[in-house]
Amino acid sequence: MRTPQIHPKIFAERRARLAPLISNSALILPSHPEMIRNHDVHHPYRQDTNLYYLTGFEEPESILVFRPGKKPETVMFVRVRDVERETWDGFRYGPEGVVRQFGIEAAYPISEFENMTSDLLLDVDKVYYTLFKDHECDERMARTLLSTKSKRRRSGRGILPIYDSYPLIGEMRVRKTDYEIEVLRKAGHVSGKAHEAVMRATRPGLNERYLQGVFIKEIMSMGASREGYGTIVAAGPAATTLHYVFNDQPLNAGELLLIDAGAEVDYYTGDITRTYPISGKFTDVQARLYGRVLELQKHLINMVKPGLRYLDLQETTVEGLIEIMIAEKLLKGSKDEIKSSGSYKKYYPHGVSHLLGSDVHDAGLVEVNGQSRPLESGMCLTIEPGIYIPSDDTSAPEELRGIGIRIEDDVLVTVDGHEVLTSAAPKEINDLEAIIGKN
């Protein structure tokens, strides 16, 4: 027997907030498709974020049908209990367990989805469903809609119109509730403490993978469910590859290490990047460049408050990094020329920030009607400037080639400013040098 990790009232409150936005409609939300099985080994499963957001239910092969104001209002289709399958794959709640433990009004076997849902759609005007996420489910939806149409033939109405539910739910997820802020604080803290442990474990001769192992051990021991995204442990020139995935090279003395890793706690994730010397002491060149990026990163964090536009953050980042590039003799010319030509992108090709929440690149818009959106209290975002000089870039000063630096923290917008959620991860040069390799 299992019990849900989070109280069902959290999810009922979310459905209640969504309800007025979709009156006279049915929202149909399927689970994330099961991962490909490799030689009968199951990959770890993570529920579709929106389905989890509205139900707290974590099993695959499940679908929510939510019809605000109708009876029953919440219906789920789930896997039935099965002694043999559960022996292999583990516990299932089954329809009875879903009703008993998740506050869902009615639940049925997943095999009943088409037949029963075509009836549940008889008295709604439209359907919220997101196409092209799961081909198989799209086909079931098409058959269901066709069946509803033929069941209400005499009404003279055609196939129910389909609207995408993602923008609606995404908008709900943009401003975090007090509960979500608490969980995000924990995710930021756990991520930060794990980064500190990795710093203490860092020394030349180890493999990148070893440090990933330390990170996972630390976050899990503090209650995280999993890594929030693919961890990047990039030693030396690998740090100039933005989405480095191999994590299998040795750590060499004298080089920098870039680690981008976050812990997921109760479906909310931290997202932190730190860059520091493998041997525990910055060289003069490393300290100079790192210090400049750090100063800019702290300036950007201090800008965060309600009303600040995303665009302003990005512009300030680009201007700050161009100044660094000119000072470091990476680029020639005036700031304006470099900015308008975009030549800085050679060393800084990404955005400075993204929204953060249940997904590492969280749902919600940062542009509305073509305008950059002002920040509002309750939003959570990353601040992550970086500079990356490829090792084969012969136009760059030799001392800088192969250096990649990114510094990333998670910041909550508060009523009158901001709160850094990831301050448990050291980033000042003195603090880093005091702990690297010292566990």
Ligand SMILES: [Mn+2]
């Ligand atoms: Mn990030």
